[in-house]
Amino acid sequence: MASLAFKLNDHLFLKDPQHTLLGQNIISKSVELIDKLGFELFTFKKLAFEITSTEASIYRYFENKHRLLLYLVSWYWNWIEYRIEISTSNIHLPEDKLKAGLRVITDKKSFDSSFAFVDEEALHRIVIAELDKTYLTKDVDRDNQEGLFGGFKSLCNKIANLISDVGPEYPFPNSLASTIVLAAKQQLFFSSHLPSLSSLRANSKIHDEIYKFIESLIFNTIKPKSTHA
Amino acid sequence: MASLAFKLNDHLFLKDPQHTLLGQNIISKSVELIDKLGFELFTFKKLAFEITSTEASIYRYFENKHRLLLYLVSWYWNWIEYRIEISTSNIHLPEDKLKAGLRVITDKKSFDSSFAFVDEEALHRIVIAELDKTYLTKDVDRDNQEGLFGGFKSLCNKIANLISDVGPEYPFPNSLASTIVLAAKQQLFFSSHLPSLSSLRANSKIHDEIYKFIESLIFNTIKPKSTHA
DNA sequence: CATTTTAGATAGTATTACTATTATATTTGT
DNA sequence: ACAAATATAATAGTAATACTATCTAAAATG
Numbered sequence: 001m002a003s004l005a006f007k008l009n010d011h012l013f014l015k016d017p018q019h020t021l022l023g024q025n026i027i028s029k030s031v032e033l034i035d036k037l038g039f040e041l042f043t044f045k046k047l048a049f050e051i052t053s054t055e056a057s058i059y060r061y062f063e064n065k066h067r068l069l070l071y072l073v074s075w076y077w078n079w080i081e082y083r084i085e086i087s088t089s090n091i092h093l094p095e096d097k098l099k100a101g102l103r104v105i106t107d108k109k110s111f112d113s114s115f116a117f118v119d120e121e122a123l124h125r126i127v128i129a130e131l132d133k134t135y136l137t138k139d140v141d142r143d144n145q146e147g148l149f150g151g152f153k154s155l156c157n158k159i160a161n162l163i164s165d166v167g168p169e170y171p172f173p174n175s176l177a178s179t180i181v182l183a184a185k186q187q188l189f190f191s192s193h194l195p196s197l198s199s200l201r202a203n204s205k206i207h208d209e210i211y212k213f214i215e216s217l218i219f220n221t222i223k224p225k226s227t228h229a
Numbered sequence: 230m231a232s233l234a235f236k237l238n239d240h241l242f243l244k245d246p247q248h249t250l251l252g253q254n255i256i257s258k259s260v261e262l263i264d265k266l267g268f269e270l271f272t273f274k275k276l277a278f279e280i281t282s283t284e285a286s287i288y289r290y291f292e293n294k295h296r297l298l299l300y301l302v303s304w305y306w307n308w309i310e311y312r313i314e315i316s317t318s319n320i321h322l323p324e325d326k327l328k329a330g331l332r333v334i335t336d337k338k339s340f341d342s343s344f345a346f347v348d349e350e351a352l353h354r355i356v357i358a359e360l361d362k363t364y365l366t367k368d369v370d371r372d373n374q375e376g377l378f379g380g381f382k383s384l385c386n387k388i389a390n391l392i393s394d395v396g397p398e399y400p401f402p403n404s405l406a407s408t409i410v411l412a413a414k415q416q417l418f419f420s421s422h423l424p425s426l427s428s429l430r431a432n433s434k435i436h437d438e439i440y441k442f443i444e445s446l447i448f449n450t451i452k453p454k455s456t457h458a
Numbered sequence: 459c460a461t462t463t464t465a466g467a468t469a470g471t472a473t474t475a476c477t478a479t480t481a482t483a484t485t486t487g488t
Numbered sequence: 489a490c491a492a493a494t495a496t497a498a499t500a501g502t503a504a505t506a507c508t509a510t511c512t513a514a515a516a517t518g
Contacts, residue, residue, distance in 0.1 A: 008433060011428075015464090017351065020464080022464080022465075037367075038366065038367045040366070040386050041367075043503095043504085043505065043506080044506080044507085045504090045505080045506090053465075053466075054465080054466055054467070054468090055507085056465085056466075056468090056508090056509090057464085057465055057466065058465080059506095059507075059508085060391070060464080060465080064426060064506075064507080065506080071509090073427050080343070096324060110449065129365050130365070132361040132362075132365065133361075133365075135266065135422070135423065136358050136359070136361065136418075137269070138266075138267045140422045144422065152426075153423065153426060153428045156426050157423075157425065166364045171428065172428040172429070172442045172445075173411075173428060174426060174427055174428040175416055175419075175426075175427045175429060175442050176418075176428075176442075178419060178426040178427065178448070179408070179412045179427075179446075180417065181417070182412075182415060183404075183408045183409070183411075183412070186407065186408065186411060187404055187407075187408070189365075190404075190407060193364070193370060194364065194369070194371065194373060194382065195376060195399075195403075196332075196382050196385075196386065196403065197381075197382060197385050197403060197406075197407040198403055198407065199400065199401040199402060199403040199404045199406060200401070204308045211309060213405075214306045215231045216401075216448050216450060216453075217405070217408075217446065219445050220449045220450045221449045221450060224445075224449045224453075244495090249495085251495085251496075258459090272473085272474065272475080273474095273475080273476085274475090281494075282497075283496080283497055283498070283500080284475090284476085285477090285478090285496085285497075285501090286495085286496055286497065287498090288476075288477085289495075289496080293475075293476080294475080316472095401460080
């Protein structure tokens with residue numbers, strides 16, 4: 001089994017955790033722990049205990065727990081973009097390319113054996129619950145300058161391009177791209193926790209329902225059929 | 230000047246802050262302070278210092294700082310809904326009613342003299358930056374049972390109804406409503422902090438731009454023109 | 459084999475998010 | 489007008505958090 005690694009922005013970590021055993025333990029156990037406790041109750045001390053190491057050792061890899069979260073989230077977006085690349089590479093019709101991309105975004109996430117020490121299902125739940133905390137801080141602008149949101153920006157930009165290929169005249173491709181990427185995760189959350197904020201039911205078909213919601217949103221918006229009808 | 234008050238869910242507070250001077254000071258100064266420091270760095274100790282009172286006194290009004298945030302956000306959504314009611318009450322055409330509602334959501338927020346001790350402009354910034362923290366917690370389900378998200382749910386429901394009045398056959402009114410309410414604030418944030426995630430420029434016309442983006446999204450989605458063209 | 463790198467052990471600090479208790483104002487009902 | 493209830497202030501205390509610092513041992517590397 002080939003084990004791949006993403007090249008993430010240097011500022012996300014002090015020492016690249018992908019290269020050492022301790023680093024890989026930090027990643028895999030922090031995913032499990034943040035998923036279980038939520039980011040607020042997650043601490044380096046608890047993580048250290050779980051991997052039978054010490055706080056000080058973890059601080060050698062990550063400046064603080066916010067950077068660790070940024071690292072995980074960034075890894076997630078790299079993974080999504082990589083999956084979109086795979087699933088759109090042999091499609092040529094712009095409409096179908098966009099649809100394939102939307103499928104990746106709205107699909108259920110499950111373990112990807114190319115990345116042995118990451119539980120993608122848990123990581124997806126973390127992104128749903130904690131993504132906004134990565135950029136809704138007083139440090140956004142500084143963090144952005146350091147390139148810490150590169151993964152998310154790159155993915156949204158990719159979707160924006162797919163949108164523009166379908167509807168070159170549509171004036172807001174970037175806004176639409178970020179809106180639907182966020183809407184996909186919001187609707188998943190709402191459907192199971194605040195159901196009155198969603199028209200979708202949290203059952204086995206939920207991912208397909210979200211896809212339909214997003215598809216109708218995008219295609220009707222970028223190619224209002226009346227224009228050429 | 231008539232001073233109005235909203236009837237907010239009892240569980241949001243221990244003692245209603247609208248009824249006492251100290252309570253009003255807590256509200257008005259916490260808005261200023263959370264806006265300035267961000268929710269993480271905001272503490273009851275700092276707030277107590279600002280209003281020359283004590284931590285213990287503030288704890289008599291609010292169980293903890295999360296409930297205070299929920300209170301402020303809830304107040305905000307009540308205010309928005311109230312403004313939508315005013316601006317749509319004398320409109321009869323469903324399309325125009327929906328448009329008027331969208332205007333309220335996307336418009337620049339400024340001080341409303343009916344509520345003397347609340348700075349709505351600052352409160353709007355708080356909602357943009359901190360809303361997600363109100364429900365993206367491990368306590369969502371419990372908080373939801375207590376009715377703490379009533380304000381947001383009620384507003385989204387109102388928008389969903391306006392949507393259904395325009396397009397009765399559209400299958401996802403609630404999802405669309407929550408999506409656009411959140412998109413409006415996200416785009417405002419992105420346009421000034423992560424501009425590559427938005428097609429809109431953060432200048433004096435930003436609110437009008439956001440309106441156009443949202444309007445095209447909604448109207449094309451709920452009434453795809455081809456259907457009857 | 460020497461040296462750099464990596465990790466573990468231990469200790470310490472300011473701050474946070476509370477809880478508890480007591481004392482003193484202020485308001486209210488009669 | 490006065491007692492009783494309520495509201496607030498003052499003070500103290502606690503477990504936990506998010507770090508920082510230093511020193512030593514082990515392991516990888518050249």
